[in-house]
Amino acid sequence: xxxxxxxxxxxxxxxxxxxxxxxxxxxxxxxxxxxxxxxxxxxxxxxxxxxxxxxxxxxxxxxxxxxxxxxxxxxxxxxxxxxxxxxxxxxxxxxxxxxxxxxxxxxxxxxxxxxxxxxxxxxxxxxxxxxxxxxxxxxxxxxxxxxxxxxxxxxxxxxxxxxxxxxxxxxxxxxxxxxxxxxxxxxxxxxxxxxxxxxxxxxxxxxxxxxxxxxxxxxxxxxxxxxxxxxxxxxxxxxxxxxxxxxxxxxxxxxxxxxxxxxxxxxxxxxxxxxxxxxxxxxxxxxxxxxxxxxxxxxxxxxxxxxxxxxxxxxxxxxxxxxxxxxxxxxxxxxxxxxxxxxxxxxxxxxxxxxxxxxxxxxxxxxxxxxxxxxxxxxxxxxxxxxxxxxxxxxxxxxxxxxxxxxxxxxxxxxxxxxxxx
Numbered sequence: 104x105x106x107x108x109x110x111x112x113x114x115x116x117x118x119x120x121x122x123x124x125x126x127x128x129x130x131x132x133x134x135x136x137x138x139x140x141x142x143x144x145x146x147x148x149x150x151x152x153x154x155x156x157x158x159x160x161x162x163x164x165x166x167x168x169x170x171x172x173x174x175x176x177x178x179x180x181x182x183x184x185x186x187x188x189x190x191x192x193x194x195x196x197x198x199x200x201x202x203x204x205x206x207x208x209x210x211x212x213x214x215x216x217x218x219x220x221x222x223x224x225x226x227x228x229x230x231x232x233x234x235x236x237x238x239x240x241x242x243x244x245x246x247x248x249x250x251x252x253x254x255x256x257x258x259x260x261x262x263x264x265x266x267x268x269x270x271x272x273x274x275x276x277x278x279x280x281x282x283x284x285x286x287x288x289x290x291x292x293x294x295x296x297x298x299x300x301x302x303x304x305x306x307x308x309x310x311x312x313x314x315x316x317x318x319x320x321x322x323x324x325x326x327x328x329x330x331x332x333x334x335x336x337x338x339x340x341x342x343x344x345x346x347x348x349x350x351x352x353x354x355x356x357x358x359x360x361x362x363x364x365x366x367x368x369x370x371x372x373x374x375x376x377x378x379x380x381x382x383x384x385x386x387x388x389x390x391x392x393x394x395x396x397x398x399x400x401x402x403x404x405x406x407x408x409x410x411x412x413x414x415x416x417x418x419x420x421x422x423x424x425x426x427x428x429x430x431x432x433x434x435x436x437x438x439x440x441x442x443x444x445x446x447x448x449x450x451x452x453x454x455x456x457x458x459x460x461x462x463x464x465x466x467x468x469x470x471x472x473x474x475x476x477x478x479x480x481x482x483x484x485x486x487x488x489x490x491x492x493x494x495x496x497x498x499x500x501x502x503x504x505x506x507x508x509x510x511x512x513x514x515x516x517x518x519x520x521x522x523x524x525x
Contacts, residue, residue: 119141119146120146121146121147121148121154122134122137122138122141122145122146122147122148122157123147123148124147124148124149124150124157124408124510125510126149126150126194126295126296126509126510127295127296127508127509127510128295128407128506128507128508128509128510128511128512128513129506131407131436131506131510131513132436132440132450134437134510135159135407135434135436135437135440136437136440138157138159138434138437139159139437139441139442142421142423143158143159143160143163143420143421144156144157144158144159144160144163144420144421144423144425145157145159147432149195149410149432150193150194150195150295150296150510151193151194151195153183153193153195153430154429154430155410155411155429155430155431155432156420156423156425156429156430156431156432157408157431157432157434157437158420158431158432158433158434158438159434159437159438159441160421160438160441160443160444161438161439161441161444161460161461161462162444163420163421164433164438164462164466165462165466165467166420167412167418167420167431168433168462168465168466168467168469169466169467169468170418171209171415172414172415172416172418173412173413173414173415173418173431174208174209174412174413174414174415175205175206175207175208175212175411175412175413175469176206176207176208176211176413177189177199177200177206177411177413179208180208180413180414180415180428181199181411181413181428181430182428183430184199190299191302191303191306192299192302192303193302194294194295194296194297194302195295195410195411196302196306197292197302197305197306197309197354198410198411198511199410199411201351201354201355202347202348202351203215203348203351203352203354203355204216204219204352204355204469205355205469212468212469213468214342215344215348215352216468216472218332218335218336218342218343218344219332219335219352219356219472220472221331221335221336222328222331222332222334222335223328223331223356223472223473225475227274227328228475228476228479229479231270231274231476231479232479232483234270234273235266235270235479235480235483235484236483236487238266238269238270239266239483239484239487240487242261242262242265242266243262243487243488243491243492245261246258246261246262246491246492246522247491247492247522249261250520250521250522250523251522253521253522253523254521255498255519255520255521256519256520256521256522257517257518257519257520258369258372258518258519258520259365259369259514259515259516259517259518260517262368262484262488263365263368263369263372263484263514263518264286264365266364266368266480266484267360267361267364267365267368267477267480268282268285268286268361268365269282270476270480271356271357271360271361272285272357273327274327274328274360274476275316275327275328275329275353275356275357276316276319276320276325276327276328276329276330277316277329277357278319281312281315281316284308284312285312285357286361288305288308288309288312289357289358289361289362291304291305292305292309292354292358293358293362293507293509293511293512294508294509295508295509295510295511296508296509309354310350313350313353313354314350316329316353317329317333317346317349317350317353320333321333328356329353332344332349332352332353333349356472356473359471359473360473360476360477362405362406362512363405363406363463363464363471363473363477364405364476364477364480364481365405365514366403366405366406366507366512366513366514367396367399367400367405367477367481368480368481368484368485369514369515369518370399370403370405370513370514370515371395371396371399371481371485372485372488372495372518372520373497373501373504373515373518374395374398374399374402374403374452375395375489376495376496376497376520377497377501378452381395381452381453381454382489384454384455385454385489386489386493389455390454390455392481392482392485392486393482394454394455394459395454395485396478396481396482396485397459397461398452398453398454398456398459399452400439400459400461400463400464401439401445401456401459401460401461401463402439402440402450402451402452403436403439403452403513404435404436404438404439404461404462404463404513405463405512405513405514406435406463406511406512406513407434407435407436407509407510407511407512407513408432408433408434408435408436408510408511409432409433409435409465409511410430410432410511411430411431411432412430412431412432412433413428413429413430413431414426414427414428414429414431415427433462435462435463436513438461438462439461439462439463444458445458464477492522492523494521494522494523495520495521495522495523496520496521497519497520498519498520498521499519504516504517504518504519505517
């Protein structure tokens with residue numbers, strides 16, 4: 104079977120064909136604007152020819168994300184999956200094939216989330232702050248060394264990337280020698296324009312690394328999240344995560360906890376370096392670092408589009424009928440810049456904006472459990488970076504900085520800077 108899942112493209116009631124989503128994500132915000140022009144609910148074609156309804160209105164998304172008629176379980180509610188039309192070579196296969204709370208619905212979701220929440224506690228997250236501060240200081244020393252002769256430093260590679268991967272690796276007890284491999288695998292999971300060979304190879308590598316980690320922790324449990332997830336048990340019935348649920352939960356928490364924070368730090372730094380007036384607000388105390396973080400999450404959602412949800416029954420949304428079994432794409436990046444919600448200047452980065460409310464960490468029962476950790480890392484990393492390098496400037500023009508090759512992950516391939524201007 105080809106990894107392309109072909110549909111018969113139908114013309115919608117307004118005479119428009121589905122908007123074809125660029126799998127490379129070259130113009131996420133331009134594409135988001137085109138989506139909004141088609142209305143708050145618009146038909147799109149995803150990689151592989153899969154069609155879905157993209158929802159770009161934040162108010163509608165809040166309703167849908169808490170609507171029991173919307174599921175994340177393809178095994179129960181997506182005929183395309185049920186009928187066997189999804190190949191492991193499809194670029195988004197791992198986003199729908201996994202068995203964890205990300206793809207669970209109803210009682211099954213409650214069971215899985217309860218088990219994970221018992222391991223991933225607020226106390227465990229708060230206790231990480233001294234270690235996050237220590238890692239940040241060490242990384243800034245390396246940044247200083249890399250740029251000490253006035254050369255260009257790739258801040259994504261030397262700072263935004265290694266901080267979350269080290270934190271998440273230590274949290275889950277992943278040995279240091281496996282971290283580079285894990286990073287490569289996560290990058291490939293988010294590479295939505297990948298060919299079939301890369302997709303299948305990534306899947307195999309992923310489960311080899313996670314399987315080795317679980318086997319190690321079963322032999323020698325430690326004070327880490329992997330050991331806690333292995334031991335997690337429900338109060339009622341005493342159920343545990345089965346082997347596949349355990350591996351897929353590790354995948355979810357490691358990849359989401361890493362990639363989201365990388366892009367949050369990357370996008371926040373880029374925004375401040377390209378908006379000197381906003382940086383001045385922060386440096387003068389007229390705005391806080393929390394203002395920077397929340398405005399970055401609103402204006403430049405780290406996860407631009409999140410696949411997939413499915414209609415459990417026919418649902419009418421803003422005058423559009425989403426039929427039972429049809430797929431739904433959550434368009435976070437488009438929603439964060441919706442002029443109907445944020446005004447005519449919704450595209451503008453403004454740390455003094457009153458309404459910074461966003462959906463970048465989800466909403467409802469699927470709200471991201473790792474959101475407090477991502478915010479913690481950004482709250483430590485951003486002020487430390489600008490305090491250490493007050494003369495930090497972008498190297499080259501903003502237009503030369505290319506995005507990552509993904510319509511899901513929203514960040515930059517590189518973030519070139521110079522540390523001191525004088």
